[in-house]
Every structure is written in structure tokens, then in C-alpha cells.
Amino acid sequence: xxxxxxxxxxxxxxxxxxxxxxxxxxxxxxxxxxxxxxxxxxxxxxxxxxxxxxxxxxxxxxxxxxxxxxxxxxxxxxxxxxxxxxxxxxxxxxxxxxxxxxxxxxxxxxxxxxxxxxxxxxxxxxxxxxxxxxxxxxxxxxxxxxxxxxxxxxxxxxxxxxxxxxxxxxxxxxxxxxxxxxxxxxxxxxxxxxxxxxxxxxxxxxxxxxxxxxxxxxxxxxxxxxxxxxxxxxxxxxxxxxxxxxxxxxxxxxxxxxxxxxxxxxxxxxxxxxxxxxxxxxxxx
Amino acid sequence: xxxxxxxxxxxxxxxxxxxxxxxxxxxxxxxxxxxxxxxxxxxxxxxxxxxxxxxxxxxxxxxxxxxxxxxxxxxxxxxxxxxxxxxxxxxxxxxxxxxxxxxxxxxxxxxxxxxxxxxxxxxxxxxxxxxxxxxxxxxxxxxxxxxxxxxxxxxxxxxxxxxxxxxxxxxxxxxxxxxxxxxxxxxxxxxxxxxxxxxxxxxxxxxxxxxxxxxxxxxxxxxxxxxxxxxxxxxxxxxxxxxxxxxxxxxxxxxxxxxxxxxxxxxxxxxxxxxxxxxxxxxxxxxxxxxxxxxxxxxxx
Numbered sequence: 001x002x003x004x005x006x007x008x009x010x011x012x013x014x015x016x017x018x019x020x021x022x023x024x025x026x027x028x029x030x031x032x033x034x035x036x037x038x039x040x041x042x043x044x045x046x047x048x049x050x051x052x053x054x055x056x057x058x059x060x061x062x063x064x065x066x067x068x069x070x071x072x073x074x075x076x077x078x079x080x081x082x083x084x085x086x087x088x089x090x091x092x093x094x095x096x097x098x099x100x101x102x103x104x105x106x107x108x109x110x111x112x113x114x115x116x117x118x119x120x121x122x123x124x125x126x127x128x129x130x131x132x133x134x135x136x137x138x139x140x141x142x143x144x145x146x147x148x149x150x151x152x153x154x155x156x157x158x159x160x161x162x163x164x165x166x167x168x169x170x171x172x173x174x175x176x177x178x179x180x181x182x183x184x185x186x187x188x189x190x191x192x193x194x195x196x197x198x199x200x201x202x203x204x205x206x207x208x209x210x211x212x213x214x215x216x217x218x219x220x221x222x223x224x225x226x227x228x229x230x231x232x233x234x235x236x237x238x239x240x241x242x243x244x245x246x247x248x249x250x251x252x253x254x255x256x257x258x259x260x261x262x263x264x265x266x267x268x269x270x271x272x273x274x275x276x277x278x279x280x281x282x283x284x285x
Numbered sequence: 286x287x288x289x290x291x292x293x294x295x296x297x298x299x300x301x302x303x304x305x306x307x308x309x310x311x312x313x314x315x316x317x318x319x320x321x322x323x324x325x326x327x328x329x330x331x332x333x334x335x336x337x338x339x340x341x342x343x344x345x346x347x348x349x350x351x352x353x354x355x356x357x358x359x360x361x362x363x364x365x366x367x368x369x370x371x372x373x374x375x376x377x378x379x380x381x382x383x384x385x386x387x388x389x390x391x392x393x394x395x396x397x398x399x400x401x402x403x404x405x406x407x408x409x410x411x412x413x414x415x416x417x418x419x420x421x422x423x424x425x426x427x428x429x430x431x432x433x434x435x436x437x438x439x440x441x442x443x444x445x446x447x448x449x450x451x452x453x454x455x456x457x458x459x460x461x462x463x464x465x466x467x468x469x470x471x472x473x474x475x476x477x478x479x480x481x482x483x484x485x486x487x488x489x490x491x492x493x494x495x496x497x498x499x500x501x502x503x504x505x506x507x508x509x510x511x512x513x514x515x516x517x518x519x520x521x522x523x524x525x526x527x528x529x530x531x532x533x534x535x536x537x538x539x540x541x542x543x544x545x546x547x548x549x550x551x552x553x554x555x556x557x558x559x560x561x562x563x564x565x566x567x568x569x570x571x572x573x574x575x576x577x578x579x580x581x582x583x584x585x586x
Binding site: 002005006009010012013014016017018019020021023024026027030031034082083084085086087089090091094095103105106107108109110112113114115116117118119120121123124125150153157181182183184187207210211212213214217218238241242245246257260263264267268270271274275 | 317319320321323324326327328329330331333334335337338341344345348389390391393394396397398400401402408411412414415416417418419421422423424425426427429430432433434438454457458461485486487508511514515516517518521522542545546549550555558559562565566569570572573576577
């Protein structure tokens, strides 16, 4: 009897553990099964590199959205990564012990604030600010880049800090003993040693930025055309799905799912490079 | 001035043990302007980060608190009062239902990974990889999947249940990972002592290992609550945006975050949207405080 119970529970635990495998499998099957036929129908090249998105005229080119996603992510990296990495250095090497705990929980709080709140913040502050300073509508690539740059800060700071912390203290001391200053030891010795961990943190930030939906949709303007400048509106892949899914039918709906397939492939590539980087950094130690 | 930099150096750095005189330190600063600039930049970046966070919180609270009227909390939603109460109740239902499914699943999965699967088990790698993949998928992709699978294929329609099931998949990797870490932190001697007293494996897990891992598991579950409360994109096309509490789980209803999105995208009720932002923000602050407290207790042992 007990034996049976033990065996039965083991089975239940195992099934629970396989839920994630089943979930990934189902997500792949349902996305690809609904998206790939649409890509085939539209024509892969026309779909991926077509520059007009006019569902009413049966024109489904998502190239503007792909470019917009890449631009906005690049903008987020340019604004967010330097600040995030320097903050990680501060947290790992400069921060006085007394204020470390509150600062650390501040970063956790920053990661816990929902994207809709960030989006709202962008909508009521960043967008009007850009409108006042540069003119135009304010809903623009610049607004989205700034907001995303802010949102990826905690995503990058956490892993980057632990990467810097995992560099052996002897590297630092050795460098000091050779007469290097504290800054030189940190930036020329510690950071290169933590390279792959830091890169993994940045890749994590890229993944978050490219997949972000609600915050971007509220500040980016969402015009489905090729990006025309920092101060003009753009529509990312994620925004394309959300804005039109509500009323789309037929091929239009399938084209939106196909957009999600493209996004999903981007994320899979990012995940893959992330796990390669993580393997490299754990091998290095 | 000299004194100041020296004190700052000693308190900030690990090189306080160096027996350099103050003048030597000052000379070093002058000879290495690059170092001074770098450290200034570092501190500037840190100040920027935390100033942004502080500003965000204060700005959201200051914008919204004046609009927190009693009208907003009336039980029925009408286009006059734009009440957030139905969404608040929906958020609560959504959280409870999602956790009721996700927490046992995640904890059981962690038990399998830590207690049953040996190091050489070929499934462990597969489970890890898929869990990692899940945690990297953007929420809009979950939303689309939920729409295709739960809403359309299983014919549940836009409903709280479809939304909750979508959220389950989303928070599962989070609960799995934190529970796994919590279980791993339980010393093996506990298990051995329990086996030594003649307890079976199941009994050991449920009466010895799990209770000692509760704080860590709880921290993960609380983080999951935070994600559920703030989620929008995954719920837009699974739970729908009806502004009322449905009579059962198969009805559609919007959560707080969705309520806020609908209000601010319509653009007609920005004040009420900022008030909703305050409510969400307060939830997030409380949840973070709670998980911080638990983490502190774990650290104390």
C-alpha cells in the first residue's frame, strides 16, 4: 500500500515537472501551425521584407515592424546599458555596506513594477516632455527608447552585479599590488574577467526590450510605416499584434500570429545565445 | 577637502587597509585623472538609477492620489463612476485561481527535480531548458497562445479561467526555480535523519523537507503574485476587457492592469487611470516589502 502511494506520488511529481516541457511544445505547435500557413500564403519574402502593411488591401509586409523593434531595442541598449553596467559596478565594488540592502531591494522593486505602470509613466511624462522640447506628437521612437532603457535597468543590473562579484578577489588585490588604482583594477581587470556574465546580462536586457509590449504601445505612436526618425512614431512587432488582434479576421489574423512567430524566433535565438553565454561563464570559473 | 576624499575612499572601498598617507593619496588622485572621472561616472550612474526609481514612484503616487475618490470603489462599473472595484475583485479571483494551479505544479516539479531526479537523469536537462525558454517568452506571445489554445481550441471563450491558465504557464518557471533553490538549501542531514528514523521518502518530503523550505517557496509565490497583478498583454485576448465581475469562471472580466490599459488607451478617463496606477503601485510596494521581509528571515536562518 505504502509502496503504491510512493510510486503514485512519484508519477505525479514527474508529470508536474513535465508541464513546462508540454507547455513549450504546445506553444510552438499552436503558434507555428497558425502562423506558418499565413507566411506561406503571403510569400515568405513578401511577408518578411515587404515594406507596406495594409491589411485592407491584403498587403502584409512586416519589415517596418521588424526594423522598428530592432531600432527601439538598440535605443534602449544605448540609453540603458551604460547606466546599468556602471550601477552594477557601484553595487558590487563601491556601495557602502550600510545602504546596500535598501538599494538592492530598490532594484528588486524596479524589476517588480508592472510594464503598464512604466507605460503610463511614459505616457503622462516622457511623451509630453518630448512634445514640448522637440515638437511633434511626442509619441515617438525616442520616447520608446528612453522608457525601455529605464525598464531594462534592473534586468541588467542584477545579473551583471553577480557576474562582477564572482570574479576572484585575488585578481583585484593582485592588480592593486602592481600599483594600479582602484578604478583601473575594476575596469581593466575585474570587468574583462566578468565579460561573459556581463554579456549574458545585456542579452537578457535585449530579450526584455524586444518582447516588451504594453509600455511600448503606449508611447511609440504605432504608425505602421518604415521608421522615419527619432521623433516620429513607430510600430514594433509586439505593438502590431496588440493593436490589430482585437478586430482582425481571416488572413489578417493569421498574419498577426505570423508576426508573433517571427518575434518568437527572435526570442528563441536570444535565449539560445544566452544559454551558450551562461555555459561559457560557468565553464570559465 | 583632502580629508574628505580620504574618508570617502576608506568608507567606500576595500582598500582602506592601505597605509598611504593623505598626501600620497592626493598625489595619486592628481596623477590618475582617468580614475577620478571613472569613479565619478560610476557614482553618477548609480544616483541616476535610484533617482529614476524614486521619481517614478513619487510621480505616480502624486498624480493619482488626488483622484482616489469613493466613487472609484463603488461595486458597479458605470461610465459615470468608472469604478475600479470590479477589476479589483477580478484581479483577486485571477490571482487565487492562477496560484491554486501554478503553486502545486511548480512545487511538485521542484520536488521531482531535487528529490527524485538524480544528476544523470536525462530529463532534467530537458526540463531545465524548457523552463528557461518559458521564462524568456514575452507576455504577448503567451497571450496569443492562450487565445489560440484555451479560448479557441478548447472553446472556453474569453474567460477568467482562460486568463488564469495562461498566467499559470507564465509564472510556472518562476515558482519552479525559487522552490528548487529553497529545496536544495535544506541540508541533507535532515533527510538522512528522517530516513534513519524509518520514515519513507514521501513522509520525509512532506513533513521534513517542505516545511523547512517554506520561506523560500513563499518568496517565489509572492513574486508570482506581483507578476499576476501587473500582467496586461497576456490577459488582453484571454480574459477580455468586460468591466464587471462575471458570475462564474467562464465569464470574461478585466483585471486592474487591464482596466488601467483600457482607460489610458481610450484617453477619456486619465485621472481615473492614474488613480488605478496608485492602487497597482501600492500592491507592488506591499508585495515587495513582504518578499523582502521573508528574504531577511531566511538570511537570519
